[in-house]
Amino acid sequence: APRIFSGIQPSGNLHLGNYLGALKRFVDKQNEGTFETVYCMVDMHAITVWQNPADLKHSTRELCAGFIASGIDPEKSILINQSQVPEHAQLAWVFNCVARMGWMGRMTQWKDKAGKNAEAASLGLFAYPALMAADILVYHATHVPVGEDQKQHLELTRDIAIKFNNDFGVDFFPVTEPVIEGAATRVMSLRDGTKKMSKSDPSDASRINLTDDADTIAKKIRKAKTDPDALPSEAAGLAERPDARNLVNIYAGLSDQTVDQALAEVGGMQFGAFKPKLAELAVERLAPISTEMSRLMDDTAEIDRILARGALRAREITAPILRQTYDIIGMVGA
Numbered sequence: 001a002p003r004i005f006s007g008i009q010p011s012g013n014l015h016l017g018n019y020l021g022a023l024k025r026f027v028d029k030q031n032e033g034t035f036e037t038v039y040c041m042v043d044m045h046a047i048t049v050w051q052n053p054a055d056l057k058h059s060t061r062e063l064c065a066g067f068i069a070s071g072i073d074p075e076k077s078i079l080i081n082q083s084q085v086p087e088h089a090q091l092a093w094v095f096n097c098v099a100r101m102g103w104m105g106r107m108t109q110w111k112d113k114a115g116k117n118a119e120a121a122s123l124g125l126f127a128y129p130a131l132m133a134a135d136i137l138v139y140h141a142t143h144v145p146v147g148e149d150q151k152q153h154l155e156l157t158r159d160i161a162i163k164f165n166n167d168f169g170v171d172f173f174p175v176t177e178p179v180i181e182g183a184a185t186r187v188m189s190l191r192d193g194t195k196k197m198s199k200s201d202p203s204d205a206s207r208i209n210l211t212d213d214a215d216t217i218a219k220k221i222r223k224a225k226t227d228p229d230a231l232p233s234e235a236a237g238l239a240e241r242p243d244a245r246n247l248v249n250i251y252a253g254l255s256d257q258t259v260d261q262a263l264a265e266v267g268g269m270q271f272g273a274f275k276p277k278l279a280e281l282a283v284e285r286l287a288p289i290s291t292e293m294s295r296l297m298d299d300t301a302e303i304d305r306i307l308a309r310g311a312l313r314a315r316e317i318t319a320p321i322l323r324q325t326y327d328i329i330g331m332v333g334a
């Protein structure tokens, strides 16, 4: 079967953007049955900026709980923590030697995160996309579901696969397809519809966390930024209305509809009526996840067992692919 790989960083809270752009679609792909699915907590990516060690352990386990509470079944999917499958880091070193400095320097995420003081950024932050390419290609994964913000990294993954194949005259690594689909591939801040919803936004009101309780979710939606007009009846009517568009995209994402289908239902409504409807839907979909996450977090030993088993299953795939890679590039003993 063709294989899917995707990952999420265990750095801080999961939010609605992670859920609609990634997690929910991971679950859909798992249940579709077309693909073998591998999902990963990328703790080695998280440490490209400093993480408090105790918090990193907690966030990794909580992320694992978030995957399971959202519907990832560790029997159907391979669920892993990156550092427990050492072939990711090993292949990343090879890719560090395939990728070019110039490619990395053009990554917008690098430019955003390193800011003006690139000299003080970690070397790992610069090399981040080579590790991401290794995550994917160490499984020979062909499809990668992500939100829109990961598109450039996936193009680089393709460039690395192509260059490796050319450099060594092989047809070994697949050229991966990004899977960016659905109504909510870019969920925006509830306080500013031109900014991405993100875990690093200092305002907690800008995002809905998967750990928020029902009252908090409803309150954040009630306070979300809007404009004074009624909702249009077609998606084109949202073009110049970023805040309205964001709330409609969220509604469509949560109700498994396209934006036009959602507008057929809610077009013409004023925000005074639409917001409670959206809040009700969000609570209905998200509150059970939050409850299940905290239940799972009561037994972290079970979470650790799941991750240990996932790593064993993963290594049945990754060890042979790494060995073949080493052989292709001329390492003795492979």
Ligand code: TYM
Binding pocket: 005, 006, 007, 008, 009, 010, 017, 018, 019, 020, 021, 022, 042, 045, 131, 132, 135, 136, 144, 145, 146, 147, 148, 149, 150, 153, 184, 185, 186, 187, 188, 196, 197, 198
């Ligand atoms: P991360 O941890 O920032 O985000 C995890 C996933 O959530 C999506 N996402 C969003 N989608 C819609 N709207 C938003 N506001 C929003 N914010 C985040 C992201 O697009 C992503 O799909 N580099 C990756 C992690 C990674 C990875 C990989 C992904 C490491 N190796 C290999 C795929 C394949 C990252 O930092 O995602």
